[in-house]
Amino acid sequence: MSDINFYYLEKATLSNLKKIFNLSDFPFVRLSKFLDIESVDYNPKLEREEKIGYYNRKKGSAVLEEFWQSSEFIKFLGRITGLNPKFRSANHFNYSPGDYSLLHMDESEPNRLSVVYDFTRSWRLEWGGYDIYTSPDKEPLISNRDFGSLMIVKLEKGDLSCTRYVSLKSKESTLIDFITYDLD
Amino acid sequence: MRKAEEISQIVQHPFPHAIVRDFLDTATLGLVIDALAGLEYEFDESDLFSYLSFGLTEIDHPVINILRDDLGDDFWRKKVAEKFSVKPISKIDMGAYVYGLGDFLLPHDDQVEGRIIAYSLHLTDIEITEKMGGALHIYEADKSGKSTLVKSIIPEYNSLIMFEVSNHSWHQVGEILADIQRLTVTGWYHV
Numbered sequence: 189m190s191d192i193n194f195y196y197l198e199k200a201t202l203s204n205l206k207k208i209f210n211l212s213d214f215p216f217v218r219l220s221k222f223l224d225i226e227s228v229d230y231n232p233k234l235e236r237e238e239k240i241g242y243y244n245r246k247k248g249s250a251v252l253e254e255f256w257q258s259s260e261f262i263k264f265l266g267r268i269t270g271l272n273p274k275f276r277s278a279n280h281f282n283y284s285p286g287d288y289s290l291l292h293m294d295e296s297e298p299n300r301l302s303v304v305y306d307f308t309r310s311w312r313l314e315w316g317g318y319d320i321y322t323s324p325d326k327e328p329l330i331s332n333r334d335f336g337s338l339m340i341v342k343l344e345k346g347d348l349s350c351t352r353y354v355s356l357k358s359k360e361s362t363l364i365d366f367i368t369y370d371l372d
Numbered sequence: 373m374r375k376a377e378e379i380s381q382i383v384q385h386p387f388p389h390a391i392v393r394d395f396l397d398t399a400t401l402g403l404v405i406d407a408l409a410g411l412e413y414e415f416d417e418s419d420l421f422s423y424l425s426f427g428l429t430e431i432d433h434p435v436i437n438i439l440r441d442d443l444g445d446d447f448w449r450k451k452v453a454e455k456f457s458v459k460p461i462s463k464i465d466m467g468a469y470v471y472g473l474g475d476f477l478l479p480h481d482d483q484v485e486g487r488i489i490a491y492s493l494h495l496t497d498i499e500i501t502e503k504m505g506g507a508l509h510i511y512e513a514d515k516s517g518k519s520t521l522v523k524s525i526i527p528e529y530n531s532l533i534m535f536e537v538s539n540h541s542w543h544q545v546g547e548i549l550a551d552i553q554r555l556t557v558t559g560w561y562h563v
Contacts, residue, residue: 239517240479240542286547288478291419314474320419350419353478356505356547 191224192264205268213326215342217268222305222338228252230307232280243289245351250278250365252305265301265369269342273301273369283317283354283362291322291348299371302341302349307363308333315358323347333362342371373397374442376532379455386512386522386542388456389535393528395493400438401530405495407435408468408555421477424470428557439557440466443491443532452561456536458488459563466559471506472552477545479511479519482537482560489561490541491534494527496555502526505549508533511542527554 195201196219209217234246255261256278265273283289304319311317311333321329321341331339343349354362375397382390396404413424428436442448444464453461471477482490492508500506507524519542525533535541537560548554 238519240511240513240519241481242517244519288419290478352419353476353547355474356549357474 192261193219193221193223196222197264202267206270209269209340209342212329213323214321214329214347215269216321216329217340218331218334219338219340220334221336223252223336232282234280234282239293241290242293245287245289246282246284248280248282250280250367251307252365253278256303256365256367262369265303265340268340269301271301271342271371273371276300276368276370278365278367281351281362281364281366283351285354285356285358285361287362288353289350291320291350293350294343294348297343297345297347299342299344301369301371302339302343303367303369304331304339305365305367306334306337306339307365308360309335310360311335311362312358315355315360316352317354317358317362318352319349320352321347321349373400373438374448377451379451379534382455386510387536387538387540389510389533390455391525391528392532392534393530395530395532396439396442400442401495403435404439404557405497405555407433408495408557411468413468413470419478420480422475423477424472426468428467429465429559440464443493443557443559444561449561452489452534456489456534458536461488461561461563463562464491464559465562466557469556469558471545471548471554473548473550475554476547479509479542479544481539481541482543483539483541484560486562487537487560488563489534490537490558491532491561492556492558493532494529494554494556496527496553497529498552499529500527500552500554503549504552505546506552506554507546509544509546510535511544513540513542527556
């Protein structure tokens with residue numbers, strides 16, 4: 189089991205994060221150094237999945253699947269967001285050079301809480317590979333790669349998200365656990 | 373003026389496409405490139421693409437008007453429709469696109485109501501090699517969406533690439549990997 193950075197469990201921090209969460213068009217918080225990473229055994233088994241015009245990437249079970257389903261983490265999400273998230277799915281995605289996903293793959297998605305944990309090391313902005321959240325009537329939200337950070341975003345029906353094309357010049361791959369929680 | 377008067381061969385796999393080399397005569401080619409160099413392009417990017425563009429369909433410019441005729445006069449529209457065995461073509465639209473280092477256009481099929489043939493006139497005045505990127509990649513996709521790269525067409529100066537738009541016409545412009553400017557006039561013939 190992974191450990192949440194103790195800082196994020198303090199009452200004052202949780203209270204502040206809850207306030208921050210609701211400040212923008214896309215309610216979100218981004219928590220750097222979220223876990224004690226030394227406790228993570230990173231060895232995902234991945235297979236390529238492609239739907240041309242939608243995505244091309246490698247996919248496997250989430251590295252921290254058990255943790256994302258744990259009552260400890262779901263309770264933590266509830267305290268930060270004020271929502272009642274119910275676990276739906278957890279996957280690990282690897283976007284290597286030339287890989288991508290596109291926004292319209294989310295077109296039929298209902299209200300949800302999207303959580304991304306970043307395993308990507310030594311990333312450069314010009315390689316792309318960042319996460320985009322957008323909607324016709326909201327300011328787009330960009331989440332750049334940052335090893336060890338946790339991104340929590342509330343998405344409504346009609347909101348779209350994707351991972352930007354990774355440049356062929358990239359020397360690394362985007363590595364993320366991508367978890368979705370259903371909302372009432 | 374247009375130099376080419378024929379479309380020699382339609383390749384059917386994975387979807388109908390053709391390349392017409394030496395499309396414009398030398399004098400027109402020079403004027404077109406000069407005219408395109410004088411435009412104020414806008415940078416545009418999304419999850420699908422990244423490039424500079426300038427819409428040419430509506431502008432009134434003596435050289436662009438000639439180019440619009442060369443690509444879309446009655447003779448050429450009939451020729452394109454006959455060769456591709458599609459319904460009569462009523463109109464064309466066109467835009468200028470510049471892909472620089474890092475720019476790309478990811479796989480898509482071009483399907484929008486009314487579009488029947490896509491075209492791209494390549495106007496980069498250097499020899500582009502495979503390593504530089506910017507090739508037009510043509511894919512075959514199965515029902516699940518898994519693709520196979522069938523062909524990479526490296527842009528040749530003054531060549532016109534055309535293909536039939538359908539739910540099979542998966543293609544992309546490969547990322548530009550060198551410090552070049554891939555210039556095209558691109559658009560669609562409409563039924």
